[in-house]
Amino acid sequence: MRTLIIAAVGALLAAGPTAGQSTPDPAVARALARLERDNAWTIEQQIALCEIPAPPFGEQARGAEYARRFEALGYRATIDQVGNVIATRPGSGGGRRLVLAAHLDTVFPEGTDVRVRREGTRLSGPGIGDDCRGLAVVLAIARAMALERIPTRGDVVFVGNVGEEGPGNLRGVRHLFEHGSAGRIDAFVSVDGVGLGMVTAGVGSNRYRVTFSGPGGHSYGDFGMPNPMHAMGRAIAAIGDLAVPAEPRTVFNVGVVEGGTSINSITMKAVMQVDLRSESAAALARLDSAFRRTVAQAVVQEKARWPGSDKSLSADIGVIGLRPAGTQPDTLWLVRAARDAARTLGIPMPRGGAGSTDANLPISLGIPALAVDGGGRGDGAHSLGEWYDDGADGFRGPQWILLLTLAAAGR
Ligand SMILES: [Zn+2]
Numbered sequence: 001m002r003t004l005i006i007a008a009v010g011a012l013l014a015a016g017p018t019a020g021q022s023t024p025d026p027a028v029a030r031a032l033a034r035l036e037r038d039n040a041w042t043i044e045q046q047i048a049l050c051e052i053p054a055p056p057f058g059e060q061a062r063g064a065e066y067a068r069r070f071e072a073l074g075y076r077a078t079i080d081q082v083g084n085v086i087a088t089r090p091g092s093g094g095g096r097r098l099v100l101a102a103h104l105d106t107v108f109p110e111g112t113d114v115r116v117r118r119e120g121t122r123l124s125g126p127g128i129g130d131d132c133r134g135l136a137v138v139l140a141i142a143r144a145m146a147l148e149r150i151p152t153r154g155d156v157v158f159v160g161n162v163g164e165e166g167p168g169n170l171r172g173v174r175h176l177f178e179h180g181s182a183g184r185i186d187a188f189v190s191v192d193g194v195g196l197g198m199v200t201a202g203v204g205s206n207r208y209r210v211t212f213s214g215p216g217g218h219s220y221g222d223f224g225m226p227n228p229m230h231a232m233g234r235a236i237a238a239i240g241d242l243a244v245p246a247e248p249r250t251v252f253n254v255g256v257v258e259g260g261t262s263i264n265s266i267t268m269k270a271v272m273q274v275d276l277r278s279e280s281a282a283a284l285a286r287l288d289s290a291f292r293r294t295v296a297q298a299v300v301q302e303k304a305r306w307p308g309s310d311k312s313l314s315a316d317i318g319v320i321g322l323r324p325a326g327t328q329p330d331t332l333w334l335v336r337a338a339r340d341a342a343r344t345l346g347i348p349m350p351r352g353g354a355g356s357t358d359a360n361l362p363i364s365l366g367i368p369a370l371a372v373d374g375g376g377r378g379d380g381a382h383s384l385g386e387w388y389d390d391g392a393d394g395f396r397g398p399q400w401i402l403l404l405t406l407a408a409a410g411r
Helices: 002-015 026-037 039-050 060-072 132-147 171-179 228-240 281-305 333-345 360-364 396-409
Strands: 077-079 085-089 098-103 117-119 122-124 156-161 187-191 198-202 204-213 250-259 269-278 314-323 352-355 369-372 377-379 387-389
Touching (some): 026 396, 039 060, 039 122, 060 077, 060 085, 060 156, 085 132, 098 132, 098 171, 098 396, 132 396, 171 360, 198 333, 198 360, 228 250, 228 281, 333 369, 369 396
Parallel strands (some): 098 187, 187 369
Antiparallel strands (some): 122 387, 198 369
């Protein structure tokens, strides 16, 4: 097994886009073997980190413990202004500076029971796959690189970032890229979720809370004035009729409606939450404009319905979250490096897909980026029934990502 890996790693280094040498590298082979041999350590990290609650905007405790675990491995870990944990492994110079990240936050609110149940290789608990698996894999790779003293040309910056899930609106990676809290970044890999797939394109999303307002009144006594609830109904019907392309995939959804005082009141306020998504930034921008027109028209139509009324009616579009879209060519060096690494290990060739992850932001900025799965298998992400099963070869995930990391930073 080990001989096979050494030969395969030699092939990777010879074929890789950043190959600096063509001879087999025993240190890399030892690190791969260590990830398999010390798999139980990786699983312990996954469970322990997952049992620390990390609701949106409440990642501090998990972040502090994540930093502490990097320090225990001999790294200097810092926590930036928004709560990202950053531990850098300096390169020898001349290579690309890679960020290898996993997100600290979960979708689960404060007070959720986050204890992990273990039955054999199967672990159950909220967040166990998304993204405690990623956090454990990043830590395991940092450990293997340190213990086996694997040099890279570029720096490898290990990050546990905040704010990946919906409410966080990518504020962790936004801070990394817009405020430079991890320095210059040439490439970005997020370990997010389970399996052996990867996301190479960012599905963009624009999420809004639209509030229709008026003075309100009695349903019988004040009848004849514009009704915010009816205006919202007009808007929803028009959104439902919007035309969107199947390719690039572009979708819309009114997911939540709220408002109303009582059955016999003209409400003062009606609110809807709208999610617009596309793989293409241009298609998303067109859908966004069409959506804004429907909201404006709904107000005009509802006012026109009651020409004799001087009562006000307005609609305000508030932003819940904006996630930029972007695509990368299949021939991009980072995408090829991920495939080369999979080929080296003999694991199924990952097909690139589109997703909504931390990688959206760098992709939209033109910085090579991927979101890769951390191995194993599982289901139920974002639900209390979430589970992860390491099976017999969960270590394949960290092995794959280690080879990808080394190819990206350069040897
Ligand atoms: Zn995730």
